[in-house]
Amino acid sequence: MLNIQRNISLAKYTTLKVGGAARFFCEAKSEKEILEAVKFAEEKNLPVFVLGGGSNILVNDQGFSGLVIKILNTKHEIRNTIVECGAGASLSKIVQESIKAGLTGLEWAAGIPGTVGGAVRGNAGAFGGCMAEVVHSVKVIEIPNFSKARLFPSAKQVGGIPQSQALKSQLPITNYQLRECEFAYRESVFKQNPNLIILSVTLKLKKGDRKKSEELLKEILEERKKSQSIYPSPGSFFKNPIVKDEKLIKEFEIDTGQKIKDKKIPAGYFIDRAGLKGKKIGSAMVGEEHANFIVNTGNATAENVVMLAAIVKTRVRNKFGIQLKEEVQMVGFEKKVL
Numbered sequence: 001m002l003n004i005q006r007n008i009s010l011a012k013y014t015t016l017k018v019g020g021a022a023r024f025f026c027e028a029k030s031e032k033e034i035l036e037a038v039k040f041a042e043e044k045n046l047p048v049f050v051l052g053g054g055s056n057i058l059v060n061d062q063g064f065s066g067l068v069i070k071i072l073n074t075k076h077e078i079r080n081t082i083v084e085c086g087a088g089a090s091l092s093k094i095v096q097e098s099i100k101a102g103l104t105g106l107e108w109a110a111g112i113p114g115t116v117g118g119a120v121r122g123n124a125g126a127f128g129g130c131m132a133e134v135v136h137s138v139k140v141i142e143i144p145n146f147s148k149a150r151l152f153p154s155a156k157q158v159g160g161i162p163q164s165q166a167l168k169s170q171l172p173i174t175n176y177q178l179r180e181c182e183f184a185y186r187e188s189v190f191k192q193n194p195n196l197i198i199l200s201v202t203l204k205l206k207k208g209d210r211k212k213s214e215e216l217l218k219e220i221l222e223e224r225k226k227s228q229s230i231y232p233s234p235g236s237f238f239k240n241p242i243v244k245d246e247k248l249i250k251e252f253e254i255d256t257g258q259k260i261k262d263k264k265i266p267a268g269y270f271i272d273r274a275g276l277k278g279k280k281i282g283s284a285m286v287g288e289e290h291a292n293f294i295v296n297t298g299n300a301t302a303e304n305v306v307m308l309a310a311i312v313k314t315r316v317r318n319k320f321g322i323q324l325k326e327e328v329q330m331v332g333f334e335k336k337v338l
């Protein structure tokens with residue numbers, strides 16, 4: 001049975017280990033429990049925050065004054081080249097299980113923390129791969145705008161629910177096919193519509209060679225180790241910006257010996273060049289190994305992190321004319337101007 005708790009600290013549910021408490025909190029282990037949780041929020045007119053692995057969020061020190069639903073429907077099933085996953089399944093586990101089943105296509109995701117639902121919502125990517133390349137379809141529910149505190153437009157208003165599928169009940173369950181997911185760099189229709197909760201995901205992989213996949217997996221994990229911080233973090237803090245300035249592109253290519261991809265330059269390159277590696281506010285620090293990580297070196301507060309992020313944005317804008325945008329999702333900041 002769904003156990004709804006009060007006043008639960010969220011810091012331990014995030015990889016950054018920062019943030020205040022949720023007024024209400026529950027762990028939903030099945031689709032039925034997710035629906036039950038939504039119903040509870042509806043009855044109490046509470047805003048909802050959907051929590052996956054907490055590996056890409058920054059929770060306000062004041063916490064979240066609504067219901068946090070931790071998605072824990074973790075089951076998965078592999079049939080031929082199809083992998084059906086509960087949204088709460090660990091992405092790393094699905095990588096391993098798919099390789100074990102002789103499938104290829106998901107090796108790039110090795111070592112990315114968090115859930116399959118979180119990865120789909122943010123179109124997580126690494127080493128040239130991303131979720132958009134492996135998703136077949138995504139099952140979601142749209143939660144209604146029952147709380148005034150929830151300022152999001154409904155999916156319908158912004159065109160999220162496919163036209164072909166009329167809403168039949170208050171909590172419509174809809175299957176989004178790949179083309180309806182509107183994936184782009186760290187973007188999806190699910191990110192544009194926070195009222196959509198991903199319940200499960202169907203991935204389509206290819207038949208592969210288990211040995212080769214295992215070797216690739218090992219290489220990727222080794223590569224990840226090189227930039228791994230010893231401190232807690234929410235991964236990359238900013239999205240890699242699209243750069244049009246030819247001079248900057250040339251400088252980047254000369255400095256790093258790399259060609260730019262999709263017109264994007266890693267945010268960490270600019271942060272590093274702005275001399276910000278190791279910059280600290282309280283216990284929040286710009287990563288020394290990876291400049292696009294903001295890490296928690298001890299007892300960082302969300303305020304420390306927000307202030308440091310603001311300094312990073314200002315310095316990078318002043319020096320390069322580049323406006324960095326957060327990849328990390330802010331939780332509990334809705335009523336404040338950052």
Ligand SMILES: Cc1cc2nc3c(=O)[nH]c(=O)nc-3n(C[C@H](O)[C@H](O)[C@H](O)COP(=O)(O)OP(=O)(O)OC[C@H]3O[C@@H](n4cnc5c(N)ncnc54)[C@H](O)[C@@H]3O)c2cc1C
Pocket residue numbers: 015049050051052053054055056057071087088111112113114115116117118119120121122123124125126190196197198199233234235236329
């Ligand atoms: C050390 C480290 C390395 C990382 N490396 C990478 C990397 O290489 N590439 C990359 O892309 N990311 C990376 N990340 C970031 C992060 O792991 C990914 O973005 C991950 O996919 C987030 O999943 P999550 O389950 O933790 O989501 P959470 O952090 O829990 O949530 C993120 C957002 O997704 C929403 N969400 C979560 N689950 C659902 C759901 N079921 N339905 C609807 N919305 C949902 C939440 O509401 C929130 O807005 C890294 C993070 C860390 C800490």
